[in-house]
Every structure is written in structure tokens, then in C-alpha cells.
Amino acid sequence: MAPARALALACGLLLPATAALADEYAExxxxxxxxxxxxxxxxxxxxxxxNPRDPQMRFVKAGVLSAASKTAEAEELLxxxxxxxxxxxxxxxxxxxxxxxxxQLDKAQEALQAALRINPAYATALxxxxxxxxxxxxxxxxxxxxxxxxxTRLAPKIEALRGALGTPAKPGx
Numbered sequence: 683m684a685p686a687r688a689l690a691l692a693c694g695l696l697l698p699a700t701a702a703l704a705d706e707y708a709e710x711x712x713x714x715x716x717x718x719x720x721x722x723x724x725x726x727x728x729x730x731x732x733n734p735r736d737p738q739m740r741f742v743k744a745g746v747l748s749a750a751s752k753t754a755e756a757e758e759l760l761x762x763x764x765x766x767x768x769x770x771x772x773x774x775x776x777x778x779x780x781x782x783x784x785x786q787l788d789k790a791q792e793a794l795q796a797a798l799r800i801n802p803a804y805a806t807a808l809x810x811x812x813x814x815x816x817x818x819x820x821x822x823x824x825x826x827x828x829x830x831x832x833x834t835r836l837a838p839k840i841e842a843l844r845g846a847l848g849t850p851a852k853p854g855x
Contacts, residue, residue: 707742714746722746737767744776753780764796771797775807782814787821790814816846 706729713722726743730736740763747756757780763773774797781790791814797807820843827836 707738710739710742710746714749719746719750723750735766737763737770741772741776744773748776748780753783756780769800771800771804771807774800775804775810778807778810778814782810782817787814787818791818813847816843819843820847 706725710722710726710729713719713725723743723746726739726746729739730743733739740759744756744759744763747753747759757777760773760777760780763770764777767773774793778790778793778797781787781793791811794807794811794814797804798811801807820840823836823840823843826833827840830836
């Protein structure tokens with residue numbers, strides 16, 4: 683799934699956008715990309731302590747946590763963002779990505795639909811919703827094949843989805 687875009691780009695934050703703020707966000711992301719997760723989180727925490735209502739740094743921190751496989755913490759932060767800033771679709775999109783990565787496709791779909799209720803033109807959420815629905819279709823076809831292995835209509839559908847999902851064919855299957 684495509685990563686969510688930075689909040690400032692997609693929705694126009696309530697905070698004034700200054701170069702200093704943008705530098706802080708970029709620095710936390712740079713630290714994370716260079717493998718300095720502890721430093722990135724410490725910098726984000728320091729910033730958040732001074733600016734506790736800044737949704738963008740909280741969003742950036744959730745991304746750092748997610749990249750560090752601290753998904754429970756990332757999810758908690760994103761859920762809190764959806765409560766504190768219900769007008770922002772990006773936290774919903776990123777929650778969906780976390781749910782989908784755990785195979786919780788129904789929860790992912792619900793989160794994406796929430797993002798799209800907020801912003802029906804949110805292209806990343808629409809793309810992610812398409813990906814989730816493809817995976818749901820694949821699961822349904824696979825279950826149908828288990829129940830009715832002789833159903834010849836399923837093989838071409840499964841093969842088409844395999845290509846769309848970018849998954850290799852299973853031996854014998």
C-alpha cells in the first residue's frame with residue numbers, strides 16, 4: 683500500500699507552516715531513514731512536549747514507530763489523532779495500512795471509508811481501498827476453491843488477482 687502523505691501537504695494544517703517547523707519534521711524523518719530510530723523518536727518526543735497539539739509531528743512519529751515495527755504504539759497514536767483531529771483523513775489511511783499489514787482487511791476497509799468520508803478525493807486512500815478489496819476478493823476466491831475444488835470458474839479469477847496483487851503462483855496451485 684502506498685504510504686500516507688504528510689498531513690501538511692494534504693489538508694492544510696491548523697498550525698502556521700514555517701520553515702523551522704518543516705525542518706523539525708524533515709529532521710525526524712531523516713533520522714528514521716538513516717536508521718537512527720531512537721534519536722528520531724527522542725527528537726519527535728521533545729518537539730511534541732513543547733507543542734503537544736501539533737498533529738503533524740504526532741503523525742510523523744506514528745510513521746517512525748510503524749517503520750520501527752512498533753505497530754501497537756503507532757496505532758495508539760493514530761487512533762488518538764483521529765479523536766483529536768476528526769477532520770484529518772491521513773491518520774485513518776495509516777491505520778488502514780497497519781490493519782491490512784496484519785491481515786485485518788475488514789478493519790482496514792472501515793478505516794479507509796472513514797478517510798474517504800472526510801475527503802472523497804483522497805487518492806491514496808482510494809488506491810489503498812482498491813488494494814484491500816482486491817485482497818478481500820482473493821481471500822473469498824481461495825475459500826470458495828477450498829469448498830468447491832472442482833469449480834473451473836475460480837482458477838482464472840485467482841490468476842488475474844494474483845497478477846494484480848503481484849503475488850507469485852503457488853506450486854500446484
